[in-house]
Amino acid sequence: MKPPIPYVLKVEKNQNNKQHYRDASSVRYVALIRFPPRHLQPFRILARINDCNGCWSEDIYSRFGGLGLLKQSILDKMSKGNWFMFEELIMGSGTFCQRCTQPNLQLPGGVELDASRLFRDRMYQQHGVFYPIIRRKSSSESRTSRDVLQAYIIDNKRFRSNDRKEVDDAMNEINNYTNSYLNQTTKLQWPLVRVSYLFYDQIIAQNDSSIQINATSTDCRSPKNELIENNFIAQLKLLRQIDIHITGPGTGQMYQTFLSDGSVTINLGGIKPRGLENSTEAYSSYLEQHMTSGTPYIKGLYYPINERQKGIKKDEIVKLIRQASQLILEGFSLPVNPRDNLAADGQLFVEMCEKDKEFCSLVTKRTPNKNFNCLDIWVEDFVHEHRQWQMGGFIDNGRNYNCPFNHTLLHDLRKKHGIQHRQLDH
Incomplete structure (x- = not known):
């Protein structure tokens, strides 16, 4: 052996x-x-x-x-x-x-190698946590129309004080509706959803610290290690129960891979460029769309791309949660088409890659002489022609950083995908 x-x-x-x-x-x-x-x-x-x-x-x-x-x-x-x-x-x-950008804007290997599912399942198995419910063809499998779906809004550093108030108001509206119809048999206008606000660092494993066990000289790890939980196990136990996962860009997106089949993740987005969030030049930013498109057993939804720079609004959150709950119970098909799991600017990027092969090679193929600034791409910055993506590039410490591409094609695709744009000058 x-x-x-x-x-x-x-x-x-x-x-x-x-x-x-x-x-x-x-x-x-x-x-x-x-x-x-x-x-x-x-x-x-x-x-x-x-x-x-x-x-x-x-x-x-x-x-x-x-x-x-x-x-x-x-x-x-x-x-x-x-x-x-x-x-x-x-x-x-x-x-x-x-962060090796693919022409299809997917997490590398997530779909074609089934890596997202394999990674998720191994993580649950190795931590001794039961697998999430398996759904093979539809999100509605093993569900009923009266189920109370579990939604969690995960705290995000991009949420401002006004955003958090709007989030809180949205949670109250959804939860009040659920409480009103929970024990009734009348026809529901909306699915029942219980929404909670979550701080991952507050999910702590519950272990009995009073139990004392003497280790031997041959114990390389704690002799009770396999019988106790770490904080990550406590998080996995919660994640497997989440039906609707809601957060902003960045680190908060990393856990969507661990969701069960037929779940929905909602990306509330952020605002860029940094320092210009309150200006007329601000635009919506979703960052890790590749995580969602590379996870075909969940469905991705996004805060409206032309509205996020105005701040998070209660009505939009309520609308997204209700849309997610209806999709789940009505049964969206599995696996999800990866392209359908991208926001409008992500879909624009994929189409740009299909139509402008030189641009696609510039941002996806890594060679020793390649300008790294062109490989370091977030689609929102490209779509809004920020810094190295603006005509002529930008100058930093006397050096010009420029990533050439077909700007006319980009402008046409922005119109096609309904993405509003205000010309930046940086």
């Missing part, structure tokens, strides 16, 4: 941050999927992480692989004067990194 396979997981910081361990472990797992059936077997993770006594992300890596964690720093010290031989070593992710 061959020895267990290690693969390199390069993590520069050891943090309790969902974006760090989600990004780091998923893209390397995609690399492993390309060498089946290794991704279904136990493996050991070789990780470059800092020492951290209070971090539970290290426990996540260890459980995810199944054979523990080998720290790069330990290997470096023990390799002085010694050789360690691995029969198989899988390292790197090539052009399948999370």
Whole structure:
């Protein structure tokens, strides 16, 4: 029998941050999927992480692989004067990194390798949490019209004080409707939804700290480690129950992969450019659309692209939650067409890539001589011709950064997709 396979997981910081361990472990797992059936077997993770006594992300890596964690720093010290031989070593992710933009604007491998589902299922399995409900063809499977759907709005640093008030008002309207019709048999105008506001850092594992167990000299980990929860397990137990996942861009988007089949994620968006949020030059920003389009077992909805720069409004949130609940109970088809899981500017980008091959190569193909500013693309900045995407580029410290493309085609596609634009000058 061959020895267990290690693969390199390069993590520069050891943090309790969902974006760090989600990004780091998923893209390397995609690399492993390309060498089946290794991704279904136990493996050991070789990780470059800092020492951290209070971090539970290290426990996540260890459980995810199944054979523990080998720290790069330990290997470096023990390799002085010694050789360690691995029969198989899988390292790197090539052009399948999370921010390696694909022409279809999908999370690399998420759809074609079924990586999003495989990653989700392994994470649940390795942490001893029951899989989310399996739905194969429709979101309405294993549901009834009187079910109370569970919606969670996850706190986001992009929410301003006025936004939070609007969010709170929307929650009250939805919950009051649900309370009014919960025990009635009359025909419902809207599906019943229970909405809660969530801070992930407040989801804490409930363990009995009074139990004292003596470790032996051969115990490399706590002898009760497999019988206790970490905070991530507590989060997974909640995530598997979420029907409607609502948050803004950034780190909050990283957990949508863990949702159950037939769920809906709502991206409330943010406002860019930074520092101009209150100006007439502001535009909507959804950032990680590739996460949603690369997760075909959920449906993605977006705050209206021409309205987000005006701030979050109660009526729009209520409308989105009710739309999501109707889609779920009426039964949207699974898997979801990845293109349908993109916002208007994301769909514009895909169409631009199809029609302007030089532009598509510029932003998706990584070569040693390629201008990295053209690879570092967020579709909203491109669509609104900001910085390196404006005609002639922009100058920073005397250097011009310019990514040429067919601006006339972009303008035509903005009109086609109904995206309002005010000319920027930066």
